[in-house]
Amino acid sequence: MLSVEEAIAAVLTDAEALSAESVSLNGLTGRIAAQDVIARLTQPPFAASAMDGYAVRFADMKQGAALKVMGEAPAGAPFDGSVGEGEAVRIFTGAAVPEGADHVIIQEDVTRDGETITVNASQEKPRNIRAAGIDFKEGDVLAHAGERLHEIHGAIFAAANIVKISVCRRPKVAVFSNGDELMEPGTDLKPGQIVNSNHYALSAMIAAWGGEAAYFGCASDDEESIRDYFRRGAEADVIVPVGGASVGDYDYVKSAFAKEGGEIRFEKVAVRPGKPTWCGALKGARVVGLPGNPASALVTAALFVQPLVRRLAGETWAAPFATARLAAPLAANGGREAYLRAEAKNGRIAPAPNQDSSLLFPFAAANALIRRPAHAPALEVDGEVEFVWLR
Numbered sequence: 428m429l430s431v432e433e434a435i436a437a438v439l440t441d442a443e444a445l446s447a448e449s450v451s452l453n454g455l456t457g458r459i460a461a462q463d464v465i466a467r468l469t470q471p472p473f474a475a476s477a478m479d480g481y482a483v484r485f486a487d488m489k490q491g492a493a494l495k496v497m498g499e500a501p502a503g504a505p506f507d508g509s510v511g512e513g514e515a516v517r518i519f520t521g522a523a524v525p526e527g528a529d530h531v532i533i534q535e536d537v538t539r540d541g542e543t544i545t546v547n548a549s550q551e552k553p554r555n556i557r558a559a560g561i562d563f564k565e566g567d568v569l570a571h572a573g574e575r576l577h578e579i580h581g582a583i584f585a586a587a588n589i590v591k592i593s594v595c596r597r598p599k600v601a602v603f604s605n606g607d608e609l610m611e612p613g614t615d616l617k618p619g620q621i622v623n624s625n626h627y628a629l630s631a632m633i634a635a636w637g638g639e640a641a642y643f644g645c646a647s648d649d650e651e652s653i654r655d656y657f658r659r660g661a662e663a664d665v666i667v668p669v670g671g672a673s674v675g676d677y678d679y680v681k682s683a684f685a686k687e688g689g690e691i692r693f694e695k696v697a698v699r700p701g702k703p704t705w706c707g708a709l710k711g712a713r714v715v716g717l718p719g720n721p722a723s724a725l726v727t728a729a730l731f732v733q734p735l736v737r738r739l740a741g742e743t744w745a746a747p748f749a750t751a752r753l754a755a756p757l758a759a760n761g762g763r764e765a766y767l768r769a770e771a772k773n774g775r776i777a778p779a780p781n782q783d784s785s786l787l788f789p790f791a792a793a794n795a796l797i798r799r800p801a802h803a804p805a806l807e808v809d810g811e812v813e814f815v816w817l818r
């Protein structure tokens with residue numbers, strides 16, 4: 428059986444960023460830069476006034492001094508000339524500061540009479556001028572290739588006079604469930620039936636990682652039905668079948684996959700939950716098969732589907748591991764590396780009391796998974812554990 432580390436490496440074999448596409452400034456959030464994004468101009472492009480007032484020479488700022496107003500500099504229309512000794516230019520916030528001025532005295536600090544202003548408050552030091560380029564300079568790298576863009580980047584790129592951004596294509600991820608007992612939400616359940624729930628979380632997680640999830644539906648427990656789902660999924664970059672991965676008489680997913688011509692890369696991982704996780708390739712699609720138990724499916728998605736989606740989406744990413752002290756004791760671990768749903772808060776981490784692999788509700792409060800190495804000893808409260816952030 429592969430270790431988690433070996434399984435991640437196997438899932439990522441030959442996985443590279445998909446081709447790039449050019450997109451406009453709207454809708455960049457969550458996309459991954461395919462190339463470095465370089466500023467096309469300096470921002471601010473000129474020394475600009477931060478206040479409404481008068482552009483002056485600081486050396487003239489003696490209390491009671493009178494200065495002659497030479498003209499006006501509104502935003503967008505620079506003053507044509509420079510500020511000499513004993514002179515001032517009326518200026519407004521955002522306007523280019525004229526040559527010669529090294530200070531803007533705010534209008535509240537002067538008295539104006541015709542074309543003369545009198546300084547009536549002492550000025551401590553030159554201020555109220557934003558130097559050109561204090562935000563960024565032409566040629567600066569505003570986002571690196573592989574960087575995930577967020578809400579602010581559209582505005583940054585716009586300020587840098589860029590209109591199109593090269594981002595990686597989002598991997599298409601075909602998800603399907605499998606099991607005759609699964610009924611859609613809203614159905615009146617017959618004895619033995621349960622609601623098909625996992626894919627709602629899975630699709631949302633895949634989208635958050637930068638993939639385009641498409642839910643294909645639920646195959647029944649027969650090879651023909653499952654083969655049909657694999658055929659339909661083969662157009663995608665990744666296929667994620669959920670359930671039917673174990674050794675039961677009705678677990679047909681891997682045999683259906685093999686009959687479709689799929690090649691298995693691994694069939695089991697030494698992890699809890701999620702031992703039946705498997706991986707393979709079918710035509711151009713990569714396949715990561717997840718166990719059907721909800722916690723097993725979602726933990727293994729975070730461990731194995733996440734790095735693949737992020738890699739194909741072009742992101743430079745490493746699982747965000749950290750350490751914290753336990754808020755509750757932990758029993759010794761068995762022979763499989765374990766990932767426990769937990770809530771990390773204020774430097775402490777609390778594992779959910781029941782880690783059964785069928786439970787969904789503990790995920791509501793969980794923002795992290797505690798990693799327990801195989802055969803890790805029991806730990807008391809305050810014991811240090813390693814964990815990986817879920818979100």
Ligand SMILES: Nc1nc2c(c(=O)[nH]1)N[C@H]1C(S)=C(S)[C@@H](COP(=O)(O)OP(=O)(O)OC[C@H]3O[C@@H](n4cnc5c(N)ncnc54)[C@H](O)[C@@H]3O)O[C@H]1N2
Nearest residue numbers: 604622623624625670671672673678702718719720721723
């Ligand atoms: N004899 C053995 N039995 C089992 C083994 C084993 O090694 N030997 N492994 C166990 C482990 S570990 C897991 S995990 C499960 C996973 O098995 P499958 O992937 O075949 O999952 P299913 O049997 O299809 O389903 C398990 C469980 O989850 C429910 N389920 C499935 N899909 C969904 C869905 N989309 N939404 C909600 N719930 C779902 C399903 O009804 C079952 O209750 O196998 C153990 N058995």
Ligand code: MOO
Nearest residue numbers: 700701702723784
């Ligand atoms: O590994 Mo299974 O995922 O424990 O329940």
